[in-house]
Amino acid sequence: MNVAVIGTGSMGRGIAHVSALGGHSVVVRDIEQELVDQGLEQIETNLEGGVEREKISTAEKEDALDRITGTTSLEEAVEDADLVIEAVPEQLELKKELFEDVDELAPDDAVVATNTSSLSVTEIASTLEDSSRCLGLHFFNPAHIMPLVEIVVAEQTSDETKSFADEYVESIEKTPITVQDFPGFASSRLGAMFSLEAIRMAQEGVASIEDIDETMRLGYNLPMGPIELVDHTGVDVNLEVMEYLREELGERFKPPQLLKRKYRAGKLGKKTGEGFYVWEDGEIVGVSGEE
Numbered sequence: 483m484n485v486a487v488i489g490t491g492s493m494g495r496g497i498a499h500v501s502a503l504g505g506h507s508v509v510v511r512d513i514e515q516e517l518v519d520q521g522l523e524q525i526e527t528n529l530e531g532g533v534e535r536e537k538i539s540t541a542e543k544e545d546a547l548d549r550i551t552g553t554t555s556l557e558e559a560v561e562d563a564d565l566v567i568e569a570v571p572e573q574l575e576l577k578k579e580l581f582e583d584v585d586e587l588a589p590d591d592a593v594v595a596t597n598t599s600s601l602s603v604t605e606i607a608s609t610l611e612d613s614s615r616c617l618g619l620h621f622f623n624p625a626h627i628m629p630l631v632e633i634v635v636a637e638q639t640s641d642e643t644k645s646f647a648d649e650y651v652e653s654i655e656k657t658p659i660t661v662q663d664f665p666g667f668a669s670s671r672l673g674a675m676f677s678l679e680a681i682r683m684a685q686e687g688v689a690s691i692e693d694i695d696e697t698m699r700l701g702y703n704l705p706m707g708p709i710e711l712v713d714h715t716g717v718d719v720n721l722e723v724m725e726y727l728r729e730e731l732g733e734r735f736k737p738p739q740l741l742k743r744k745y746r747a748g749k750l751g752k753k754t755g756e757g758f759y760v761w762e763d764g765e766i767v768g769v770s771g772e773e
C-alpha cells in the first residue's frame with residue numbers, strides 16, 4: 483500500500499520507518515526541506531541500529547530505505563496514498579487545516595489517520611467530507627520500537643475503515659488495541675495522570691525526581707519513571723496534552739508549575755538535551771539544575 487506520513491518529527495519518522503519495513507511505499511512530508519532531510523537521515527540511522535541489534539538484515543534495511551521518499555509538497559505526498567497518517571504538532575487547528583487540504587488532494591477513498599495523543603479524533607474527522615474514512619492511529623515513542631498502536635474509533639469511523647486499520651497495524655507487526663474516542667484514549671489519560679502527580683510530588687519536595695522515578699521503576703516494575711517519560715516524550719507535548727485533558731476532563735489534569743517552567747525555559751527534554759534531566763547522546767547524564 484502507499485502510505486503518506488505528514489510530519490517528520492519524533493513520531494513521523496518512526497511511523498515511516500515501520501511502514502517501510504512492513505513492505506509499504508512511503509512518502510514523508512514536512513514543511514521545510516531541511517526537516518525532511520533530517521527525518522530521512524534519522525530513519526537511516528535507526529534502521530542501521532536495527533541491523534546492529536540484529537533485528538533486521540542489511541538487505542531489509544536497504545529495501546526499506548528504497549521504499550521511502552521525502553517531499554515538502556503535500557500534494558506529492560498524498561496524491562496516490564491509500565493511507566495518510568498525520569503526525570504534525572498537537573494543535574487542533576493545525577490538524578484540522580491539514581485535514582482540509584488532505585481532503586482536497588488525496589484520493590477520495592484513502593483512509594486518513596491522525597496520530598494525536600489526546601485530541602478529539604471525532605472533531606478532526608469532521609473536517610473531511612467523508613469522515614467515515616478517518617480514525618486515530620496512536621503510535622508510541624519511539625514508534626520504530628514500541629509495540630503498541632491504539633486504534634481510536636471516532637463517532638463517524640466506518641467498520642471498513644476500522645478493518646483497514648487492523649490490517650495495516652498487523653502488516654507492520656505491531657499490537658493493536660481498540661479504544662473509543664474519549665479524551666486521552668486509554669494511554670495518554672492514564673500516562674498523564676502518573677506524570678502529573680509525579681511532577682507535583684517533586685514540586686512539593688516529597689522526594690527527588692530521581693527517587694520518584696526509581697520508585698516506579700523498582701516498585702511497580704515500569705521500564706521508565708513517569709518524570710523521565712516526560713523528558714523522553716517532550717515537555718512541550720506533555721504540556722499540550724495536559725492542558726487539553728484539563729479542558730475536557732477537569733482540574734485534576736492541571737499542568738504543574740514546574741512543568742510550565744521547563745517549557746518556558748525551552749528545556750523540552752531529551753530532544754533539546756535538557757528537561758528534568760540532562761541528556762547526552764540519548765542517555766541521562768544528570769539532573770537539570772544540579773552540578
Ligand SMILES: NC(=O)c1ccc[n+]([C@@H]2O[C@H](COP(=O)([O-])OP(=O)(O)OC[C@H]3O[C@@H](n4cnc5c(N)ncnc54)[C@H](O)[C@@H]3O)[C@@H](O)[C@H]2O)c1
Binds near residue numbers: 491494517568600719
Ligand atoms: N512525542 C511523543 O511521544 C508522541 C507520542 C504519540 C503521539 N504523539 C503525537 O504525534 C504528533 C507529532 O508529535 P511529535 O512528537 O512527532 O512532534 P514533533 O514536533 O517532533 O514533529 C512534528 C513535525 O511536524 C512538522 N509539521 C508542522 N506542520 C506541518 C505541516 N503542515 N505539514 C507537515 N509537517 C508539519 C514539524 O515541522 C515537525 O517536524 C502529535 O500529535 C503528538 O501528540 C507524540
